[in-house]
Amino acid sequence: MSIRTPIARITAKSSRPEAYPKPRWRRELATAIRQPEVLLQALGLEHYESPLSRSGFGMLVPHSYVARMRKGEPRDPLLLQVLPGGHESGYAAGYGTDPVGDLAAMAIPGLIHKYQGRVLLLLTGACAIHCRYCFRQHFPYSANIGHRLWDTWLAHIRADTSIHEVIFSGGDPLTLDDRRLSEFVEQLAEIPHLRTLRIHTRLPIVLPSRVTEALLSWLTGTRLQPVMVIHANHPQEIDSEVAQALRRIRTAGVLLLNQSVLLRGINDCSSTLATLSRVLFEADTLPYYLHLLDRVQGAHHFEVSEKEALRLMKELRASLPGYLLPRLVKEEGGKVSKTSI
Ligand code: SF4
Structure with a gap:
């Protein structure tokens, strides 16, 4: 596989004039x-070495996320997820630019058809945060x-x-406006064999x-069964405002699931994962x-070995009821499903 030059991430901006306040x-x-x-x-770490962002995947982090970081703590688990580091720019053997085989699985541009019965749509390249371990x-x-x-x-669906x-992905699909998402969901709901919107x-x-x-309205106002899969890696990410937002989604009738990535120095500890x-x-x-880390160039310093992950899962199994135990998986290009570890 050829090594691609990283492209600039697309930020969520609208070129249309704003008729109403944002x-x-x-x-x-x-x-x-x-x-x-x-x-x-902002974190009182001005004397800490300030790394340069790798071109094409700059830093992006909203203030409300920064507010959940601990001041004066260079190893804060939220900070480490977003702060670019010099170790990102070196080449690591065994790591690639498309570690889960997205490009080969694209049936048509932007539509990934890897697994039976499900298609994943890349609605946007924009995110609200740039996670340094991101596989895309x-x-x-x-x-x-x-x-x-x-x-x-x-037409393809x-x-x-x-x-x-149908799975809305990206980037982050919720960086798009509700009006546009709502119109698209209406069109999808007219396709009789579709049952689920994730x-x-x-x-x-x-x-x-x-x-x-507005988000809850289109998400629950469709005949398609709504599922939302969020992405949190550390309990410190879930403050009272986040918890309240999640409860509102669930109360509205949306199945709410979380996926995490096992990240060295951030959540590679069974008590953190249990919490x-x-x-x-x-x-x-x-x-x-x-998830085990997808082996993407620039993220090798986050990798936790499979052996270590299995040890952590053993400890987790001993402390959590089965319904709170996440499934340890890895994604491999060309496979018909995720691989359970
Ligand atoms: S992990 Fe998700 S939110 Fe983070 S940069 Fe990648 S696509 Fe965006």
Whole structure:
């Protein structure tokens, strides 16, 4: 596989004139911190070495997420997820730019058809945060996203009656406006063989103000069964505002699941993972997957070995009821399902 040059991530901006005031989440996203030195200063770490962002995958972190970091703590588990580091730029053998085989699994631009009955749509390349371990950090979004593709996706799904579930992904699909998402969901709901709408998003964790009435309205107002899979890695990410946002989603009737990535120095400790499961449960969310790191260039310093992961799962099993135990998995390109470890 050729090594691709990282592309600039697309930030969530609208070129249309604003007829109404921007919702709070949009304003928060617009003022997110993009310079490592500003973030370090906000945390009282101005004397800590300020790393340069690798070109193409700059830093992005909203203030509400920064507010959950501990001041004066360079090893804070939230800070480590977002702060670029010099170790990102070196080449690591065994790591690639498309570690889960997304490009090979694309049936048409922006539509990934890996697993039976489900298709994943890359609605946008924008996120509200840039996670340094992201497996799509090198993805060539510009050729594979955009409203212009939506009609071809609809035609593809209409023509394949084996597809019963559509997954909104990206980037983060909830960086798009509710009006646009709502219109697209209406069109999907007209396809008779579709039954389930799944949203993969980190927004309720990173920017809980994104959980608006408008969002809940289109998500629960469709005939499609809604599922939301959020992404939290550490209990410190779930403060009272996040917990409240998650409870609202669940109360509205959306199945709410969490997936985490096992990350060295962040959550590679069974008591942290057990606390995460409990905190999620208190916020009406069930642990779903614990992923081994996808071996993407720039993220090798986060890897936890399979042996270590199995040891952690053994400890977790001893301390949690079965329904709070995430499934340890890894994703491998070309496989018909995720691999359980
Ligand atoms: S892990 Fe998710 S939220 Fe984070 S950068 Fe990747 S796509 Fe965006």
